[in-house]
Amino acid sequence: EDQVTQSPEALRLQEGESSSLNCSYTVSGLRGLFWYRQDPGKGPEFLFTLYSAGEEKEKERLKATLTKKESFLHITAPKPEDSATYLCAVQAGIYNQGGKLIFGQGTELSVKP
Amino acid sequence: NAGVTQTPKFRILKIGQSMTLQCAQDMNHNYMYWYRQDPGMGLKLIYYSVGAGITDKGEVPNGYNVSRSTTEDFPLRLELAAPSQTSVYFCASRLGTVERNTIYFGEGSWLTVV
Numbered sequence: 001e002d003q004v005t006q007s008p009e010a011l012r013l014q015e016g017e018s019s020s021l022n023c024s025y026t027v028s029g030l031r032g033l034f035w036y037r038q039d040p041g042k043g044p045e046f047l048f049t050l051y052s053a054g055e056e057k058e059k060e061r062l063k064a065t066l067t068k069k070e071s072f073l074h075i076t077a078p079k080p081e082d083s084a085t086y087l088c089a090v091q092a093g094i095y096n097q098g099g100k101l102i103f104g105q106g107t108e109l110s111v112k113p
Numbered sequence: 114n115a116g117v118t119q120t121p122k123f124r125i126l127k128i129g130q131s132m133t134l135q136c137a138q139d140m141n142h143n144y145m146y147w148y149r150q151d152p153g154m155g156l157k158l159i160y161y162s163v164g165a166g167i168t169d170k171g172e173v174p175n176g177y178n179v180s181r182s183t184t185e186d187f188p189l190r191l192e193l194a195a196p197s198q199t200s201v202y203f204c205a206s207r208l209g210t211v212e213r214n215t216i217y218f219g220e221g222s223w224l225t226v227v
Binding site: 004009031032034036041042043044045046049087089091097098099100101102103104105106 | 117144146148153154155156157158161162163169171203207209214215216217218219220221
């Protein structure tokens with residue numbers, strides 16, 4: 001069964017304190033791994049797509065990496081405006097008509113000034 | 114270009130009532146989805162559509178129905194609302210090509226069944 005697990009469930013950081021969020025997955029033929037940011041009361045906002053092990057993508061203070069079993073979202077010198085819930089999702093490549101995403105439960109990040 | 118638009122934003126229903134959540138996208142996307150999100154849980158797929166006239170069930174379809182008469186619109190119908198359907202509902206869409214595979218979400222519809 002395709003599955004996505006994120007850890008930790010919640011993370012509290014001081015401004016400038018770098019850290020990483022983890023997304024481990026089991027999927028039948030990975031077509032893509034997606035990271036989204038979700039602010040309270042809003043819909044998920046797309047951040048990155050990773051397609052193959054070894055791939056990395058960066059955007060401002062965020063860097064996403066991918067291995068065959070997990071993905072990391074590294075946050076360098078975070079600021080309070082980085083506070084949000086970060087969602088990881090995978091798109092299986094086998095028996096996946098419609099390209100559906102399977103989501104993890106999210107990591108709630110809080111950055112204090 | 115509005116993206117994915119959902120209405121209403123908030124709604125309170127009584128047990129047994131029915132309603133329709135509206136979703137429209139203006140990006141000419143082929144694929145559309147309905148997810149629900151419960152506290153502390155990931156998004157769960159309710160129904161999806163790969164094009165006008167074609168719909169299929171996701172993980173949690175019971176108590177819901179959908180239709181896709183046009184490329185732009187994908188309404189979600191709740192029949193005989195139950196407290197278990199209290200949730201946040203997100204509509205999403207994607208183009209579906211290899212190069213443009215990202216799924217984009219609407220702002221959500223908060224539904225309470227009392």
